Amino acid sequence: MKILVCISHVPDTTSKINFTDGDTKFDTNGVQFVINPNDEFGLTRAMWFKEKQGASVDVVNVGGPETEPTLRKALAIGADNAIRVNTEATDGFYVAKQLAKVIQDGGYDLVIGGRESIDYNGGMVPGMVAALTGANFVNTCIGLEIDGNTATATREIDGGKETSTTTLPLVVGGQKGLVEESDLRIPNMRGIMMARKKPLTVVDPVDVAQETKAVQFQKPAPKGDVKLVSPDNVQELIDLLHNEAKAI
Amino acid sequence: MSVLVYTESEGGKFKKAAFEVASYAKEVANMLGTTVTAVSINGGASSELGAYGVDKVLEVSDDKLSGFSAKAYADVVKQAAEKEGAKVVVVSSTADSKFLAPLLSVNLNAGYASNVVGLPESTSPFTVKRTAFTNKAFNITEMSTDVKVIGLSNNAFGLKENSGAASAEAFSPSLSDADFGVSVTAVDKATDKVSIADADIVVSGGRGLKGPENWGLIEDLANVLGAATACSKPVSDMGWRPHSEHVGQTGKPVASNLYIAIGVSGAIQHLAGINASKVKVVINNDPEAPFFKAADYGIVGDAFDVVPKLIEKLKEFKANNA
Numbered sequence: 093m094k095i096l097v098c099i100s101h102v103p104d105t106t107s108k109i110n111f112t113d114g115d116t117k118f119d120t121n122g123v124q125f126v127i128n129p130n131d132e133f134g135l136t137r138a139m140w141f142k143e144k145q146g147a148s149v150d151v152v153n154v155g156g157p158e159t160e161p162t163l164r165k166a167l168a169i170g171a172d173n174a175i176r177v178n179t180e181a182t183d184g185f186y187v188a189k190q191l192a193k194v195i196q197d198g199g200y201d202l203v204i205g206g207r208e209s210i211d212y213n214g215g216m217v218p219g220m221v222a223a224l225t226g227a228n229f230v231n232t233c234i235g236l237e238i239d240g241n242t243a244t245a246t247r248e249i250d251g252g253k254e255t256s257t258t259t260l261p262l263v264v265g266g267q268k269g270l271v272e273e274s275d276l277r278i279p280n281m282r283g284i285m286m287a288r289k290k291p292l293t294v295v296d297p298v299d300v301a302q303e304t305k306a307v308q309f310q311k312p313a314p315k316g317d318v319k320l321v322s323p324d325n326v327q328e329l330i331d332l333l334h335n336e337a338k339a340i
Numbered sequence: 341m342s343v344l345v346y347t348e349s350e351g352g353k354f355k356k357a358a359f360e361v362a363s364y365a366k367e368v369a370n371m372l373g374t375t376v377t378a379v380s381i382n383g384g385a386s387s388e389l390g391a392y393g394v395d396k397v398l399e400v401s402d403d404k405l406s407g408f409s410a411k412a413y414a415d416v417v418k419q420a421a422e423k424e425g426a427k428v429v430v431v432s433s434t435a436d437s438k439f440l441a442p443l444l445s446v447n448l449n450a451g452y453a454s455n456v457v458g459l460p461e462s463t464s465p466f467t468v469k470r471t472a473f474t475n476k477a478f479n480i481t482e483m484s485t486d487v488k489v490i491g492l493s494n495n496a497f498g499l500k501e502n503s504g505a506a507s508a509e510a511f512s513p514s515l516s517d518a519d520f521g522v523s524v525t526a527v528d529k530a531t532d533k534v535s536i537a538d539a540d541i542v543v544s545g546g547r548g549l550k551g552p553e554n555w556g557l558i559e560d561l562a563n564v565l566g567a568a569t570a571c572s573k574p575v576s577d578m579g580w581r582p583h584s585e586h587v588g589q590t591g592k593p594v595a596s597n598l599y600i601a602i603g604v605s606g607a608i609q610h611l612a613g614i615n616a617s618k619v620k621v622v623i624n625n626d627p628e629a630p631f632f633k634a635a636d637y638g639i640v641g642d643a644f645d646v647v648p649k650l651i652e653k654l655k656e657f658k659a660n661n662a
Contacts, residue, residue: 105589105609109476129590184442185451210589212472212479215454219410219442228521229410231439234583248584249527250435251535258522268590273577303451307467308480312615318622318632323641326650329621330657332637339598339619340541340565340657 093147093238093260096200097135098191098217099166100128100209101159111309118211118309127162130206134266136275137236138204139170145238148172150198154181154190160292167287168279174290179297182305184212188220189300195225201260202243207232207267212306218265227261234269342377343369344426345394346417348434349383356499356538357432358383359392363500364492365430366393367459372428379420379511381405381413390506392499398423398511404520407527408436412519414443419513421448421487429489433595434537441491450487457496457616474589475615493616494537495595536587539568541598542617544587546572548603548624548643552580557647558602564654570594572604588613603643606631623647 103109103123110119127135141147151166152175153159163174175198177190195203203225205218222229228243230236234253235246243262246255248269264270279287321329333340345365347358365376375395380386382405386397398420405412417440421429429444431437433455445452453468457478461467465482468490472479536542543565545558555569562569569585576586587594589609599617603624604610611634614620622635625642632638639646 103473105612109473111477183451185445188442188446210474213455213474214452215438216442216445216452219439220446223443223446229439229443230522231410232435244525245522247439248435249529250537251533252527252529252584254524254528255526256522256524268586269583273573303483303485304453305482305484306472306479307482309472310469310478310480312475312478315634316636318635318638320632321637321639323639323646326639326646327653329637329639329650330653333598333619333621334657334661337598337619337636340654 093141093145093202094198094200095138095141095147095149095202095204096195096198097131097138097149097151097166097171098203098205099131099135099151099153099162100206100211101125101153101155101162102128102209102211105129105210109311115309116307125162127165128206128209130208130210130267132276133268133270134204134206134264135166135169135171136277137266137270139277140271141238142170150175152177152191152194154179154187156180163292164287165279167290167292168283169277170283172290174292176292176294177297178294182302184214184216185220185303186300188217188224190297191217191221192224193298194295195221202238203227203261203263204266205263207265218263222263225261225263227263228258229263230256230258231265233264233266236264236270342375342395342424342426343372343428343430344417344421344424345376345378345430346437347378347380347383347389348432348436349380352382352384354384354388355434357434357494358389359499360495360497361430361432361492362389362392362394364459364497366500366502368428368430371460371463377420377424377426378506379417381416386506386508390504391501393502393504394506395504397506397508399508400511400513402512404515407524409520409522410436410439411443411521412515414440414447415515415519416513417444418447420511423511427487429487431489431491433491433494437491441489445489448487448489449485450489451483451485452489452491453481453483454491455493456490457493471616474612475593476612493595495597496616534566534568536568536570536585536592536594539596541565541567541600542570542587542594542596543567543600543602544570544572544604545575545602546604547574549575555581557643560651561600561647564651564658572610573607601631601635602647604631605629606634
């Protein structure tokens with residue numbers, strides 16, 4: 093089984109978010125970049141398929157040279173090969189088209205992406221990739237088993253979960269639950285050394301017309317101070333929520 | 341040319357999100373000088389949609405579509421959009437709609453903007469405001485495709501009633517076997533509980549609750565308010581509560597009208613996930629907890645002392661305001 097894990101290069105979850113160039117660009121100054129958490133759960137599940145079922149695992153990112161440390165980290169965790177599509181990731185559809193080309197060229201059986209990236213939160217790339225390649229698709233995937241050509245996938249639905257069966261080729265939009273937080277792996281020294289020698293192939297992008305464009309960013313308006321209520325007067329909180337906030 | 345809206349239902353009844361996207365679609369249609377057509381799959385009565393501004397309902401009634409299938413449903417909405425010549429298609433942000441929207445947008449050669457929080461800022465060029473960086477920022481997105489798919493954030497627009505009446509028309513899209521490549525074998529859903537996505541009010545517990553045995557407190561408060569229950573990441577990591585209740589950056593996003601956090605310190609990732617909620621209340625015994633900086637109302641106090649009193653007073657309030 094050939095697995096491709098799509099890796100987004102995103103600001104660490106603790107990052108302060110700022111913008112430059114008249115609020116048109118994300119300010120990367122002083123920001124630590126990581127593997128998108130939703131992708132990392134998928135990568136870790138892919139490692140399980142590699143170790144238990146002999147799958148091969150490639151990772152791919154659509155981005156400039158600055159994303160290579162993130163791909164090297166994925167190699168250090170245990171992926172076999174990395175591919176970087178050398179272009180700026182302008183919107184979800186553009187990225188999906190680049191990934192579809194990599195998938196068609198590589199003949200992957202299973203493609204694991206994240207449910208969404210934690211930067212642009214588009215939540216569209218895995219589904220678009222599935223539609224473009226004609227693969228089956230399961231989103232918000234929290235459990236995945238593969239047996240031959242058959243996949244059993246569990247997805248999170250509003251208020252519960254749903255299990256389905258499908259066949260490869262398959263694309264999943266993964267998230268926490270594919271593996272647990274405690275299953276995530278920190279690369280060890282041997283992994284890091286080996287990752288330096290693993291192939292990282294840079295490929296040229298295909299031409300795609302951009303469909304959407306983020307033209308400007310805004311930060312939420314600053315919030316007023318919290319109104320504190322005495323623990324001995326909870327009735328006041330109820331009155332405030334009813335009369336002032338009109339929330340109950 | 342009409343605006344097409346996909347109005348979701350479950351068990352033959354429209355979801356609340358369906359009325360919200362219908363209300364939104366009506367205002368978008370007004371901006372564009374056109375009408376609203378809804379596509380409803382095994383849904384409720386069309387008159388219910390008319391009350392939120394829908395002019396026409398394409399009613400699909402098909403046993404093969406009795407359970408949600410993203411690809412098949414996307415195909416239905418696509419055919420409805422083509423039939424109506426729709427340039428704008430509106431969907432909600434439920435798990436199912438977020439599942440089908442990317443498939444739909446590729447099938448329609450349409451651009452897709454998710455997590456949209458308001459009416460288009462302009463219709464030429466077509467720009468929308470959406471959340472990004474998990475609610476730490478907004479971005480204004482310009483959509484240049486002929487057809488546009490808009491995913492509206494839950495609770496971002498609200499319900500707007502309208503006095504119109506909707507005409508109903510039976511619609512039988514053609515579906516192929518390829519639309520049913522994923523077959524659902526089991527659904528595990530608590531039917532007696534409000535889901536986080538549907539809830540007006542969410543009550544959330546953190547590590548301050550000290551253990552899963554104390555969760556009755558959160559549930560009792562949620563029951564009085566008709567609220568959904570949620571939890572912070574450490575609580576789900578420790579297995580006190582199922583992952584489906586974890587809210588935050590890597591968990592579920594929350595955009596409720598009221599969010600009550602009990603014993604949650606307010607890590608940046610948690611706050612990002614719940615920031616879209618309109619009114620935030622925190623109860624925590626640590627006055628330095630970061631949540632107090634993000635909240636609208638707060639009580640510095642012991643949850644085990646404050647919450648039972650709050651439940652009791654809320655019961656009185658509910659009895660007086662019933």
